Amino acid sequence: MDSVLSIRGLSKTYKSGTVALKPVDLEIRRGEIFALLGPNGAGKTTLISIVCGLVNPSGGTVTIDGHDIVRDYRAARTKIGLVPQELHTDAFEPVWSTVSFSRGLFGRPGDDAYIEKVLRDLSLWDKRRTIMKELSGGMKRRVMIAKALAHEPEILFLDEPTAGVDVELRRDMWNLVRQLRERGVTIILTTHYIEEAEEMADRVGVINKGELILVEEKDALMRKLGKKELTLQLAEPLAAVPPELADWNLTLNGDGTELHYVFDPKGERTGIPSLLTAMRDSGIQFKDLNTHQSSLEEIFVSLVSDRRLGEARS
Amino acid sequence: MSVGAFNHRGVLAVYRFEMHRFRRTLWTGLAVPVITTSLYFVVFGAAIGSRMTEIDGIAYGSFIVPGLMMLSLFTESIFNASFGIHMPRFTGTIYELLSAPMSAFETVLGYVGAAATKATIVALVILATANLFVDVQIAHPFLMLAYLLLVAATFCLFGFIIGIWAKGFEQLQVIPLLVVTPLTFLGGAFYSIDMLAEPWRTITLFNPVVYLINGFRWTFFGTADVPVGYALAATFAFFLLCLAVIAWIFRTGYRLKA
Numbered sequence: 001m002d003s004v005l006s007i008r009g010l011s012k013t014y015k016s017g018t019v020a021l022k023p024v025d026l027e028i029r030r031g032e033i034f035a036l037l038g039p040n041g042a043g044k045t046t047l048i049s050i051v052c053g054l055v056n057p058s059g060g061t062v063t064i065d066g067h068d069i070v071r072d073y074r075a076a077r078t079k080i081g082l083v084p085q086e087l088h089t090d091a092f093e094p095v096w097s098t099v100s101f102s103r104g105l106f107g108r109p110g111d112d113a114y115i116e117k118v119l120r121d122l123s124l125w126d127k128r129r130t131i132m133k134e135l136s137g138g139m140k141r142r143v144m145i146a147k148a149l150a151h152e153p154e155i156l157f158l159d160e161p162t163a164g165v166d167v168e169l170r171r172d173m174w175n176l177v178r179q180l181r182e183r184g185v186t187i188i189l190t191t192h193y194i195e196e197a198e199e200m201a202d203r204v205g206v207i208n209k210g211e212l213i214l215v216e217e218k219d220a221l222m223r224k225l226g227k228k229e230l231t232l233q234l235a236e237p238l239a240a241v242p243p244e245l246a247d248w249n250l251t252l253n254g255d256g257t258e259l260h261y262v263f264d265p266k267g268e269r270t271g272i273p274s275l276l277t278a279m280r281d282s283g284i285q286f287k288d289l290n291t292h293q294s295s296l297e298e299i300f301v302s303l304v305s306d307r308r309l310g311e312a313r314s
Numbered sequence: 315m316s317v318g319a320f321n322h323r324g325v326l327a328v329y330r331f332e333m334h335r336f337r338r339t340l341w342t343g344l345a346v347p348v349i350t351t352s353l354y355f356v357v358f359g360a361a362i363g364s365r366m367t368e369i370d371g372i373a374y375g376s377f378i379v380p381g382l383m384m385l386s387l388f389t390e391s392i393f394n395a396s397f398g399i400h401m402p403r404f405t406g407t408i409y410e411l412l413s414a415p416m417s418a419f420e421t422v423l424g425y426v427g428a429a430a431t432k433a434t435i436v437a438l439v440i441l442a443t444a445n446l447f448v449d450v451q452i453a454h455p456f457l458m459l460a461y462l463l464l465v466a467a468t469f470c471l472f473g474f475i476i477g478i479w480a481k482g483f484e485q486l487q488v489i490p491l492l493v494v495t496p497l498t499f500l501g502g503a504f505y506s507i508d509m510l511a512e513p514w515r516t517i518t519l520f521n522p523v524v525y526l527i528n529g530f531r532w533t534f535f536g537t538a539d540v541p542v543g544y545a546l547a548a549t550f551a552f553f554l555l556c557l558a559v560i561a562w563i564f565r566t567g568y569r570l571k572a
Contacts, residue, residue: 014572052413055572074321074415082413088406092338093331104327105414147410 004030004155004186005051010060012046012210020046021210023060028155028188033181035201035218036190037300043210044190045085048157052082064155078106081153085160087140091133095124098132099146106151118146121176138169145176156180158189162196174200194297198222208304221299223264228293230261230272235285244282248275259286324416328424332398336432343432344439347386351440354382355447358504369506372535375448380531381503382444383437384465388498388523390436391466392490395429395473400480403569412571418564426474430466437462451534458533464549465526471556478569497523507539522548 005028012021021043028034036044049055051062053069062069067076090098099115119125122142127135132143141161148156158177162170177187177200191197197204197218205215214221237256248271251260263270279286336343358378369377402408411421444450452458480486501523507515518524519540528538529545538545563570 049572052409053571054409054412056567074417077413077415080413082409084406084409086406088409090405090407092335097331097334101327101331102410104323104330105410105416107321107323107415109323 002030003027004065005188006063007047007051008061010047010050010062011058012043012050012055013058019210021050021058024207024210024212026205026212026215028186029203031181031184031186032202033177033187033189033200034203034205035197036188036205036207037192037194037197038190038207039192039304042207044207045159046210047207048082048159048188048190052080052157053077074107078151079154080157081148081151081155082157083141083144083148083159083161085163087137087144089132089140089143092131094129094131095119095135095143095146096128098143099150102147103150108151114152115150118149121179122146123172137164138166141165141169145173149180153185155186155188158187160190160192162191162193194300206300206303213303227262227264228291230263230275230289230291232259232261232279232286233257233288234259235287238284242282242284245275245278245284248278321415321417321420324414325420325424325427328411328416328421329428332394332425332428333431335398336394336428343436347390347436347440348443350386351382351443352447354378355444369509370535370537372537373448376450376534377506377531378504379441379444379448379450380534381498381527383440383462384523384527384530385495385498385503386440387433387437387462387466388469388494389490390433391429391469392473392476392494393486394432395426395470396477396480396486398425398429399474399477400483400486403478404483408570418561421564422471422474422560426467426470429470429473430463433466433470434462437466453536454533458530461530461533461549464553465530468549468553468556471553471560475556475559475563478563494523497521498527501527502539503527522552525549 005026007024007026009023009025010021011019011023013019024043024047036047038044046055050057051064051069053073062076064076064079067073067079069076093101096115096119099119100110103110103115116125119128122145124139124142124146127139132140135143145158145161161173161177165173174196177189181187189196189200201218203215204218204221206213234257238252238259239256241250241252241259248261252258253260261271261275263272355375358374362374366374368374402411416424441450476486476489480488500518501521502518503523507518507524510518525540525545525548528540529542529549532538532542532545562568
């Protein structure tokens with residue numbers, strides 16, 4: 001695996017005593033889109049802020065393409081672009097100047113053609129002479145992205161990129177992220193919108209209370225935890241699941257009118273044809289049937305609540 | 315691509331950003347020192363100066379020029395440098411500076427360099443304005459300029475520290491108004507400390523600003539109330555103290571990083 005960002009034993013305890021990160025290990029692959037998922041206050045922003053140099057770690061190391069973020073911060077930081085969650089802008093600066101400023105700050109020589117391309121990609125070209133305070137919130141966010149891209153970073157951090165963003169901008173942002181990935185840029189985004197991770201990410205990490213609960217290929221995660229459920233509405237209510245259907249681990253709802261069968265949709269044998277055959281042989285008739293696939297959101301909620309249950313027990 | 319040992323483009327970006335900020339308020343920025351200086355000359359030069367013709371053989375109007383320049387240099391340096399670094403902390407745009415491949419030295423060079431440039435320009439505008447009212451002779455013009463730059467750099471470093479320390483805009487004003495301005499007025503900006511009676515004269519010698527003003531006055535007239543060596547040493551000591559505090563700020567991330 002070609003790792004572009006390597007986090008080892010990274011922890012953070014704030015002066016207030018809040019433990020924001022328990023020792024976290026994470027490897028990010030070159031060119032992937034990695035979504036860091038977690039509820040508010042889980043430690044997503046702290047993790048990103050340490051990697052980008054905004055927060056001092058309490059322990060552990062971070063290397064970017066082999067460069068330590070403390071000892072070799074110049075080489076490390078040159079490779080990173082950060083779009084923070086909040087809209088921090090210089091109110092009186094025109095769009096063009098503020099984006100060019102970012103490029104210079106990161107030590108890159110001026111390149112008007114590149115800045116123009118970035119502004120056009122983000123539909124900001126017409127606004128290049130407008131000062132920041134006259135832009136709408138959505139436009140400001142676009143400028144924040146343009147600033148982060150101004151020095152041609154190899155890794156882009158997007159902290160809650162679509163929080164409070166309208167549908168159009170969200171769609172543009174997703175397109176942009178895909179374009180960047182095609183150019184070989186590694187993208188790490190934090191979000192608490194599961195659909196965002198589901199739509200874009202190659203891999204998903206779930207963080208809760210400063211702990212990385214799991215890191216998994218999105219597809220594998222969906223496969224592993226993405227259960228599918230078959231519901232059969234019966235013609236005649238049943239008192240109990242008949243013994244001849246015991247092999248399928250069926251459950252019966254309260255009034256005995258519905259049978260539920262949970263199965264793995266990606267498995268070679270779903271067990272559905274044999275179940276239906278067995279039901280016909282037993283003379284159990286059904287009026288209707290439907291299937292339902294759990295989303296990443298349900299997976300996420302179940303992961304986080306399992307943890308909470310586990311903690312409550314221990 | 316690596317940035318190399320010195321991120322000169324980053325320093326230039328910060329410097330230009332700050333100078334651009336000054337240019338937006340260019341006319342008020344220059345009108346204020348011109349008007350203030352004129353007022354001082356009207357009040358001190360004409361009203362009081364007519365009764366106080368000479369100090370150490372120097373016409374009173376000329377005598378106050380170095381003090382006037384220093385007074386403005388102190389306040390301009392502190393204000394520009396503290397505002398320059400406080401603003402990104404206040405708006406949150408400091409995230410970009412912290413995430414950039416900029417060393418502490420480069421960051422300070424950009425902000426303090428720009429603030430010192432502006433403060434020096436204002437001091438020179440005051441000198442030019444004063445020249446309209448009185449005949450100003452400068453005994454050591456190059457030393458005068460060098461001293462001006464040293465004091466500007468020192469007070470800009472001091473301002474930078476205040477900008478980091480201040481929790482709000484009110485605190486930015488506290489040190490300049492409560493400490494620097496009184497010390498400057500009491501530090502012989504408009505009079506020679508030899509004119510004071512004891513024990514005030516001795517007490518005044520504990521005011522560091524006395525040395526700054528007298529050192530500067532020496533570059534104009536070749537005479538001063540205190541030895542020039544003391545003045546230079548005091549200025550330089552304050553310069554080094556400010557550098558040490560800034561080095562500590564960046565090493566610990568004090569009020570910059572959580």
